[in-house]
Amino acid sequence: MASQIDPSRLLQLAKSEQKKQSRVVELIGGMLKSDVPASLKAFAASLLFLCLSASAVVFALILHVFLTLIPGTGIHVEPMKYAALLGAHGVLAVLLGFPLTMKMSSVEESRRLEADLLKVQSVKRLRRRAGGERSDQAH
Amino acid sequence: MKDQTRLISFVSGKGGVGKTSLAVNFAWLCSQVYKTVLIDLDFQNQGATGMMIRKLPSNTCGVFEVLQGACDAKINPGQIDKNLYFVPAISLLNPPNYGVIADTLRSPSLKENLSQYLESVVEQSDFKIVVLDCHGGLDYSSVAAHKLSNDTLVVTEADVVSFNGTLELLEFYEYHDQGVVPPPPEDGQKEALPADDVRGDISVIVNRLPPRYGYSDINRTYTRLLGSYKGELKLKPEVASFIPDESFFSETFGDYPFSTQLAPKSVLARKTQLLLIELLGLTDEQLKQYKPLQKLRKPRFRNKIKTTTLSKESKNIRNVLYAFGWLITAISVGILALILWVIYDAIRTETAVPKLGSAPPPDYTAVIGVILVVTLALTLFYSFRAMLGMIFYYSDRYKFQRAIVHVLGKPITVWQRLALFKLWTLRWGTLLSPIVIGLFVGLYLIVIVVMAIQGKLG
Numbered sequence: 001m002a003s004q005i006d007p008s009r010l011l012q013l014a015k016s017e018q019k020k021q022s023r024v025v026e027l028i029g030g031m032l033k034s035d036v037p038a039s040l041k042a043f044a045a046s047l048l049f050l051c052l053s054a055s056a057v058v059f060a061l062i063l064h065v066f067l068t069l070i071p072g073t074g075i076h077v078e079p080m081k082y083a084a085l086l087g088a089h090g091v092l093a094v095l096l097g098f099p100l101t102m103k104m105s106s107v108e109e110s111r112r113l114e115a116d117l118l119k120v121q122s123v124k125r126l127r128r129r130a131g132g133e134r135s136d137q138a139h
Numbered sequence: 140m141k142d143q144t145r146l147i148s149f150v151s152g153k154g155g156v157g158k159t160s161l162a163v164n165f166a167w168l169c170s171q172v173y174k175t176v177l178i179d180l181d182f183q184n185q186g187a188t189g190m191m192i193r194k195l196p197s198n199t200c201g202v203f204e205v206l207q208g209a210c211d212a213k214i215n216p217g218q219i220d221k222n223l224y225f226v227p228a229i230s231l232l233n234p235p236n237y238g239v240i241a242d243t244l245r246s247p248s249l250k251e252n253l254s255q256y257l258e259s260v261v262e263q264s265d266f267k268i269v270v271l272d273c274h275g276g277l278d279y280s281s282v283a284a285h286k287l288s289n290d291t292l293v294v295t296e297a298d299v300v301s302f303n304g305t306l307e308l309l310e311f312y313e314y315h316d317q318g319v320v321p322p323p324p325e326d327g328q329k330e331a332l333p334a335d336d337v338r339g340d341i342s343v344i345v346n347r348l349p350p351r352y353g354y355s356d357i358n359r360t361y362t363r364l365l366g367s368y369k370g371e372l373k374l375k376p377e378v379a380s381f382i383p384d385e386s387f388f389s390e391t392f393g394d395y396p397f398s399t400q401l402a403p404k405s406v407l408a409r410k411t412q413l414l415l416i417e418l419l420g421l422t423d424e425q426l427k428q429y430k431p432l433q434k435l436r437k438p439r440f441r442n443k444i445k446t447t448t449l450s451k452e453s454k455n456i457r458n459v460l461y462a463f464g465w466l467i468t469a470i471s472v473g474i475l476a477l478i479l480w481v482i483y484d485a486i487r488t489e490t491a492v493p494k495l496g497s498a499p500p501p502d503y504t505a506v507i508g509v510i511l512v513v514t515l516a517l518t519l520f521y522s523f524r525a526m527l528g529m530i531f532y533y534s535d536r537y538k539f540q541r542a543i544v545h546v547l548g549k550p551i552t553v554w555q556r557l558a559l560f561k562l563w564t565l566r567w568g569t570l571l572s573p574i575v576i577g578l579f580v581g582l583y584l585i586v587i588v589v590m591a592i593q594g595k596l597g
Contacts (some may be wrong), residue, residue, distance in 0.1 A: 080507055083503065084506050087468075087507055088510060091472075106356045124310065128310075
C-alpha cells in the first residue's frame with residue numbers, strides 16, 4: 001500500500017494547499033476593505049487567520065501520516081504532538097483573539113466615528129469661511 | 140450672585156440625549172452635600188417639570204411666570220427632597236401661551252431677568268448649588284444660562300447627529316458672545332450685552348456610549364476633535380464623562396426621577412458621583428456626608444470609574460462569551476487528541492512501523508493535559524466572574540425595582556408583582572443554581588473516585 005504513494009502527488013497536494021491559503025489571504029484583504037461592521041470584520045478576520053494556521057498544522061499532520069506509511073523512513077506519527085500543537089494554537093487564538101478582536105473593533109469604530117465627526121466639523125468650518133451673515137431675525 | 144454659589148447648566152445641541160435625567164440625578168447628588176435648587180428652563184418641553192409633577196403642589200409658580208412678572212420672585216421653590224428644591228418651567232395650573240413663550244425667550248432682557256430671579260432665589264433660601272436644566276437645541280434661555288453659569292455641561296451622544304447639534308450650539312453661543320442679543324420682534328433694536336457675564340467653562344459629556352468603544356480610543360477621538368476647537372468659548376478639550384448605555388434605567392425612565400439614589404453602585408450613579416466630585420472639588424469631609432461617595436476617595440477607584448465604558452450588562456455578556464470560548468477550546472483540544480490517537484492506533488496496527496533503533500518519540504500527552512487543565516481553569520474563572528456579575532446585577536435590579544415600588548407608595552399591581560417575582564427568581568436562581576450544580580458535580584466525582592479506589596482494592 002505504501003509503495004503506491006507518488007511523491008509528485010504529494011507535491012501537487014502541497015501546491016493546492018498553498019493556493020487555498022493565498023485565496024484565504026485575498027479574502028481577508030478584500031473583507032477588511034469592505035463596509036461590514038468593524039467588530040464582525042475583526043472577529044471574522046481572526047477566525048480566518050485561525051483557520052489558516054490550523055489548516056497548516058493539519059496539512060503537516062497529513063504529510064507526516066503519508067511519510068510514515070513509506071517504509072524505511074524511520075518517521076513516526078506522533079499524534080499527541082499534533083494535538084498539543086493544535087491545542088496550544090487554540091489556546092493562543094482565544095487568549096489573543098478575544099482581547100485583540102475587542103481592541104481592533106474599538107480602534108476601528110473610534111476611527112470611523114472620528115472620520116464622520118471630522119466631516120461634520122469641516123463642513124461647519126467651510127460654512128464659516130464662506131461667510132454669510134448670521135441672523136436672529138424672524139422671517 | 141453670591142461667590143459661594145455655584146451655577147451649573149445642563150444643555151445640549153439636540154433633544155433626547157438624556158440631559159434632563161442627568162441634570163435631575165446630578166442635582167439630587169449635589170443635595171446630599173449642599174442645599175440645592177433645580178430649575179427647569181426648558182419652556183418648550185418641560186421635561187424636569189414632568190418628572191417632578193407628582194412631587195409638586197399644583198399651585199407652584201414656574202420660572203416663566205416669574206420672568207413675565209406674573210408671579211412674585213420671592214416665592215420659595217417647592218421642596219422635593221431633604222435638601223433639594225425645584226422650580227418648574229411653567230406653573231402647573233397655567234395653560235401655556237406658546238406665542239408669549241416665544242416672545243419671552245426672544246426678549247433682550249431675558250438674561251437680566253433670569254439673573255435677577257436666580258439672585259433673589261439664592262439670597263432668600265441660601266442655596267449653594269443651582270442646577271439649570273435647559274432646552275435641548277438652540278435656545279435663548281440656554282444662551283442666558285450659559286452666560287450666567289460657572290459650568291456648562293453639554294450632553295451629547297457618540298454619533299454624527301448629536302455632534303452636529305453640539306457644534307451648532309457652540310456656534311450659537313459664540314454668536315451671542317459677540318455682544319448682540321436677539322432683537323425684540325417689535326422695535327428691532329440691538330443692545331450691547333453687559334460685561335459681567337460669568338461665561339464659565341464648557342465641558343462635554345458623552346451619554347449612552349455603545350459598548351463597542353474602549354475608553355482610550357474614544358477618549359483620544361474626542362480629545363482630538365475638541366482640542367482642535369479654535370473659538371472664543373472656554374471649551375475643555377477633555378470629555379468630562381463617558382456614560383455607557385444602561386437598560387437598567389431606560390426601562391424605568393419616568394417611574395422615579397432619582398434613579399441614582401436607588402442604585403448608587405450602578406455605572407450611571409458612579410459616573411454622576413465622579414462628575415460631582417471633579418466639578419465641585421469636594422473635600423474628604425464632604426465626601427463623608429453621603430456614603431456611596433466615600434469609596435470615590437481612592438484615586439484608583441476614581442480612575443476605574445473614569446475609564447469604564449461598559450455597563451454591567453455588557454460586562455456580564457463579555458464574561459459569558461469568554462467562558463464559552465474557553466470551554467469550546469477545552470472540548471476541541473480533548474476531541475482532537477482523541478481522534479489523533481485513534482488514527483495513530485489504526486496506523487500502528489495495520490503497518491508495523493520499523494523502529495530502526497531510534498529513540499521512542501517524545502510523549503506530548505502531558506502537554507495536552509496541561510492545556511486541558513489551563514483551558515478548563517480559565518472556563519471556570521470566567522464562568523465564576525460571569526456568575527458573580529449576574530448575581531450582583533439581578534440583585535441590584537431586584538432591589539432597584541422594589542425600591543421604586545416602595546418610594547412611589549402606590550398599591551402594587553399584579554403585573555408589578557409578577558415583574559418583581561421574575562427578578563426575585565433570577566436573583567436567587569443565579570445564586571443558587573451554580574451552588575446546586577457544583578454540589579452535584581462534586582458528589583458525582585467523589586462517588587467515581589471512591590468506586591475507582593474500591594475497584595483497585597478489590
